[in-house]
Amino acid sequence: MNIECKKWLEQKLAKIDALESYVPEKTIEKLAKQYELSPADIVKLNFNENLYIPREKLVALLKEVADECDLRLYPQEEEEKLREAIGEYLRLPQASVAVGNSSDEVMDRITRLFLERGDRAVTFAPTFSVFRYCVKYQGAEYVAVPLRGGFSLDVETMRAAFTPETKLLYLCSPNNPTGNQFEQDAVEALIEEFPGIVMVDEAYGEYADYSVVPLIDKYENLVVLRTFSKAFGLAGLRLGYALANPLLANAVNKIPAPYAINVVSLTMGRKLLENAGVVREAVAALKTEREKLINELNAIRGVEAFDSRTNFVLFNTAKPYEDVYVNMLKRGLILKKLGKLLMYENCLRTTVGLPGMNGKLLKALREYLGD
Ligand SMILES: Cc1ncc(COP(=O)(O)O)c(C=O)c1O
Numbered sequence: 001m002n003i004e005c006k007k008w009l010e011q012k013l014a015k016i017d018a019l020e021s022y023v024p025e026k027t028i029e030k031l032a033k034q035y036e037l038s039p040a041d042i043v044k045l046n047f048n049e050n051l052y053i054p055r056e057k058l059v060a061l062l063k064e065v066a067d068e069c070d071l072r073l074y075p076q077e078e079e080e081k082l083r084e085a086i087g088e089y090l091r092l093p094q095a096s097v098a099v100g101n102s103s104d105e106v107m108d109r110i111t112r113l114f115l116e117r118g119d120r121a122v123t124f125a126p127t128f129s130v131f132r133y134c135v136k137y138q139g140a141e142y143v144a145v146p147l148r149g150g151f152s153l154d155v156e157t158m159r160a161a162f163t164p165e166t167k168l169l170y171l172c173s174p175n176n177p178t179g180n181q182f183e184q185d186a187v188e189a190l191i192e193e194f195p196g197i198v199m200v201d202e203a204y205g206e207y208a209d210y211s212v213v214p215l216i217d218k219y220e221n222l223v224v225l226r227t228f229s230k231a232f233g234l235a236g237l238r239l240g241y242a243l244a245n246p247l248l249a250n251a252v253n254k255i256p257a258p259y260a261i262n263v264v265s266l267t268m269g270r271k272l273l274e275n276a277g278v279v280r281e282a283v284a285a286l287k288t289e290r291e292k293l294i295n296e297l298n299a300i301r302g303v304e305a306f307d308s309r310t311n312f313v314l315f316n317t318a319k320p321y322e323d324v325y326v327n328m329l330k331r332g333l334i335l336k337k338l339g340k341l342l343m344y345e346n347c348l349r350t351t352v353g354l355p356g357m358n359g360k361l362l363k364a365l366r367e368y369l370g371d
Pocket of ligand 1: 047048102103104105128172175176201203204226227228229235238239240
């Protein structure tokens, strides 16, 4: 490498290194080692994964997939079949569906397609952090308008942030990490008025009160993100999709790399859609457990838990959040620490785990925070 190239590469690598990206928390193995626990005793409540889908069911479906797919071949019609199955699930034409390697990947793809250097993207705060990373990678400006009390949308201030350079609006609904879903009228007002692409992230759509999917016929600039990671319990598979009118969905489907999604994920997603009853049952069981968890959290002195339309619960504690987080970790319970969110100083988030997992969390919090 000549000197000039070396210099260029150094500068380029430093620039890439400075870009913010998602930093996953420590793995179960590493935490177990650090706190001298057995990995089997660790209760993972930090990633909003869904253990309500029976593991045996997924194993049985995966065996069927292994029998049916010939991994020596490039994917054939599996993507088309999955798009068709998603279309049936949501009563949409297949042409309105674009699939990807997780909804994060589809979000990144849409951001790259519609946001250029110098453009602006608007959202609210707090919200899912991956969108910010996508915007910054594009060299675009990220504008986040704080939510109001009760985690409601500040429609007026958001509207005031719409400029001719604002090309992308991101609305996470239900929102991570607050867990609430916004007034439908407020969301529609923003979609209607936004002068660019509106990306509504419905990662938790199956737990929600309403969906904006039916609005894709009405608004040509609306794209809705969905995932198999949450209600469908396939976080490890990395499968997500976007829904939009066929012209926009076709643009989202256009990517340079052929056969980007592997045949196992494509087929597994379709199989689980064919078994949607399993997902519906799991969603219903989780919602019942979630309400119990919220009530019991609120019964602990020094805890305020918020309503949720997702598979997680946000709560604020009277003691410093760092102390609560570390104390729980020492007991093998991994929470997501969030710190100050709006007027709440000490926020943490827990996944709605299986009843035994939630029971361990409640017991630990009672011991540490309660009487
Ligand atoms: C709002 C939101 N969108 C997207 C994702 C990621 O979904 P996927 O696994 O499909 O990338 C998450 C995961 O926590 C999320 O909370």
